[in-house]
Amino acid sequence: MNKVLLIPLLFIFLISCQNKKETEELNKSIVNKxxxxxxxxxxxxxFNELWADNCKQYFNSSSEAVEYExxxxxxxxxxxxxxxxxxxxxxxxxxxxxxxxxxSAEVFHDTIMFGVPASGKNIEWxxxxxxxxxxxxxxxxxxITDLLGMYEQLGMExxxxxxxxx
Numbered sequence: 001m002n003k004v005l006l007i008p009l010l011f012i013f014l015i016s017c018q019n020k021k022e023t024e025e026l027n028k029s030i031v032n033k034x035x036x037x038x039x040x041x042x043x044x045x046x047f048n049e050l051w052a053d054n055c056k057q058y059f060n061s062s063s064e065a066v067e068y069e070x071x072x073x074x075x076x077x078x079x080x081x082x083x084x085x086x087x088x089x090x091x092x093x094x095x096x097x098x099x100x101x102x103x104s105a106e107v108f109h110d111t112i113m114f115g116v117p118a119s120g121k122n123i124e125w126x127x128x129x130x131x132x133x134x135x136x137x138x139x140x141x142x143x144i145t146d147l148l149g150m151y152e153q154l155g156m157e158x159x160x161x162x163x164x165x166x
Contacts, residue, residue, distance in 0.1 A: 024094035027133045031099045034138065035087045040079040047072055052137040059143055082107040099131045109154070116154040125150040 034050050051072075056065035066074065079085065084107070091102040106124040109116075113123070129143040148158065 020096070024096070024099075026136065027097070027099050027131075028092050028094045030133060030136065030138065031101055031131045032089055032092055035089050035101060035103055038075075038079075038087075039085075040083040043075055043079050044072075047075065050138055052134065052139045055138055056140050057143070058141070060145060060147065081111055081113075084108065097133055099133065100128070101131065102126075102128050113154060114151065114156070116156065119154065121153070123150060123153045125153075 030050055034046060038046050051068070053068055055068050055071065057071045058065055086106045087103055088106075089101055089103045091100075093100045104124055104126045106122055109119045109121050109123045111118050125146050126149065127143055127145040129141055131138050132140040151158070
């Protein structure tokens, strides 16, 4: 191959790799900002800043998406009931337009949660989520949350359906 062509091609390749790396770092910072800075006071502002208007949320095993307005209402309700939710990001990885985050959340259980009266204890759960971003906004999130662990902390027990019906 002609050396004259090789040098510009190599330069273009290096620039595209640098742009991809910068985009991945930006995407990680957007997801990290959502997970670590969202609060009762700023959730609406951060939501409008970080989430696309046509975003979709998928939780645990549900194949049905939660749309923008419904998700925004869910977050509003969550922060109304639990004004202080502490998130800790344990690991965050970006590749292309996707960011994977492993994190935990903790709340003080001082109100009814899943039908269980307040226990006065801290409740913590772990989750993993894949975020897909475009143009600096979160477009889609798939999240798996350890609900069983949360239910156990609340004193709930998993039972076979047959034993419940008897």
